[in-house]
Amino acid sequence: MKKFLAVLAVFALALTAFVAVGLAIQGSTPDPPQASPTPSPNTPPPSSVTQAPEDALTDLYAQRVDWSPCDDYADYDCGTLTVPVDYAEPAGETIDLALLRVPATGSRVGSMVVNPGGPGAPGTSYAAAAGRVFREPLLQGFDIVGFDPRGTGTSAPVDCLSDSELDAYLAGDPTPDTVAEEQSYKRSVLSFGARCVAGSGPVLGHVTTIEAARDMDVLRSALGEDKLTYLGASYGTKLGATYAELFPDRVGRFVLDGAVDVSLDPQSAAIDQATGFETALRAYVQNCLDSTDNCFLGDTVDEGLATISDLVDSIEEQPLPAGDRELQVGNAFYGIITPLYNRDYWYLLSAALTSALDGKGTALMQLADAYASRSQDGTYLDNSIEANYSINCLDDPTSVPFAKVPSLFADFEEASPTFGRIFAWSMTGCRGIEVTSSEAPLDIRGAGAAPILVLGTSRDPATPMKWAEALSAQLESGVLVERDGDGHTAYNSGNECIDTIVEDYLLDGAVPDDGTTC
Numbered sequence: 001m002k003k004f005l006a007v008l009a010v011f012a013l014a015l016t017a018f019v020a021v022g023l024a025i026q027g028s029t030p031d032p033p034q035a036s037p038t039p040s041p042n043t044p045p046p047s048s049v050t051q052a053p054e055d056a057l058t059d060l061y062a063q064r065v066d067w068s069p070c071d072d073y074a075d076y077d078c079g080t081l082t083v084p085v086d087y088a089e090p091a092g093e094t095i096d097l098a099l100l101r102v103p104a105t106g107s108r109v110g111s112m113v114v115n116p117g118g119p120g121a122p123g124t125s126y127a128a129a130a131g132r133v134f135r136e137p138l139l140q141g142f143d144i145v146g147f148d149p150r151g152t153g154t155s156a157p158v159d160c161l162s163d164s165e166l167d168a169y170l171a172g173d174p175t176p177d178t179v180a181e182e183q184s185y186k187r188s189v190l191s192f193g194a195r196c197v198a199g200s201g202p203v204l205g206h207v208t209t210i211e212a213a214r215d216m217d218v219l220r221s222a223l224g225e226d227k228l229t230y231l232g233a234s235y236g237t238k239l240g241a242t243y244a245e246l247f248p249d250r251v252g253r254f255v256l257d258g259a260v261d262v263s264l265d266p267q268s269a270a271i272d273q274a275t276g277f278e279t280a281l282r283a284y285v286q287n288c289l290d291s292t293d294n295c296f297l298g299d300t301v302d303e304g305l306a307t308i309s310d311l312v313d314s315i316e317e318q319p320l321p322a323g324d325r326e327l328q329v330g331n332a333f334y335g336i337i338t339p340l341y342n343r344d345y346w347y348l349l350s351a352a353l354t355s356a357l358d359g360k361g362t363a364l365m366q367l368a369d370a371y372a373s374r375s376q377d378g379t380y381l382d383n384s385i386e387a388n389y390s391i392n393c394l395d396d397p398t399s400v401p402f403a404k405v406p407s408l409f410a411d412f413e414e415a416s417p418t419f420g421r422i423f424a425w426s427m428t429g430c431r432g433i434e435v436t437s438s439e440a441p442l443d444i445r446g447a448g449a450a451p452i453l454v455l456g457t458s459r460d461p462a463t464p465m466k467w468a469e470a471l472s473a474q475l476e477s478g479v480l481v482e483r484d485g486d487g488h489t490a491y492n493s494g495n496e497c498i499d500t501i502v503e504d505y506l507l508d509g510a511v512p513d514d515g516t517t518c
Helices: 007-013 019-026 055-061 123-128 136-141 163-171 179-206 209-222 235-246 266-291 301-317 329-341 343-357 362-372 384-395 402-415 420-426 465-474 496-508
Strands: 077-084 094-102 110-115 142-147 228-233 251-257 320-322 325-327 452-459 478-486
Touching (some): 055 077, 077 209, 094 123, 094 209, 110 209, 123 142, 136 142, 136 496, 142 209, 163 329, 163 362, 163 384, 179 384, 179 402, 209 228, 209 235, 228 235, 235 465, 251 496, 266 329, 266 343, 266 420, 266 452, 301 343, 320 362, 329 343, 329 362, 452 496, 465 478, 478 496
Parallel strands (some): 110 142, 110 228, 228 251, 251 452, 452 478
Antiparallel strands (some): 077 094, 094 142, 320 325
């Protein structure tokens, strides 16, 4: 097996909405909303809006965003927001966060800040894709504002690996099973954190979710909003819940879609995710059986899963040609799990698996590249893989000793016979982290916040429905809504009931009944 750089430490902790996947599959240039933009107000906000939580932050909270046309998206506005590297030293070193605004196309209600998850996915790309991500009622009513959280995108990005090293990282075998392979794996894991330190500077110790939530309140003030309107997907729900704990009186209308259980330890979260991906893969195979008289994977769900597992094992032994590259076992894994995030992409998985069973790896490689935001010329469009590691391991550096991993196999394989050992090995990922957070962990309750809409999907592979149930219970004002369906996140996934609930809530403040199912 090839040298491995903790590839699954990133995956098992990743909770991204995969907007980048959709753009990579459908074309990288998002469609702008088709209407004449409504100008945003330019009058200075009242002092109640810009009042800082402490005197030392007064100048930061007095900022206004200097919007100008984006270089890459002429129809949209770009700007920056200055925030301190360390909120304990607000007069110290600062960084600039990248912002992108898609102006409202109709009768403007206000600004809505959005986050696509990850952690590590750039929020500016998410906002730029607004024409595909959000439906017309939200596009008409809100300026859609995305920001690259600290350490991601172009907001003082952390940097750990070169493009060629990242290629090797993603190609690596996620289940070392010889002594030599385990030693190579161990060296790679332990070196990753040091590489991030060497390439990133002091910001690396200050990319926590708590600090990103503090940045969002500075952004709220700079946008002139007394209350923050927010839609966060996947990990973005953790960011939103953290904001609600820190600034409950500033919570406006919050939608947390594809919710994360913020109370879970990493091992419990990984087992739940293993279960979620197993459920999603079984649903995919069952759909193949239901939609044709001769499913190419086999005659039963178990036969289909065995076909996929055998394919992955064969790629581990003999990589497949993929243009001028080789599809290795790590690439194959990412190529398989990526389309499970959206039922609309299942046909792509079928095409890629059919091709791979015929000895051709190009289609699976393209799906794996979409996962990692890798372009055809070999460059990476963002640093989401490295930022994911850095943020997750700073938030919680808990990890399992290498020697203990085999003792986890039984529990993980019970959760996922197909992916279990991959998730078990992922539990070692943060052993190489060399920095510690300056922020104390929070007990998230959001006491005093306005009603917060928490969405879950019954067969979500990455953020299981039980996580949405847990988060809505943890938040004192949480209101749970379930989408019965497949894929990751609920809004704009073809369920009119969900879409109407979300839009009525964000635009008019209509709060649905807790426990509503669509």
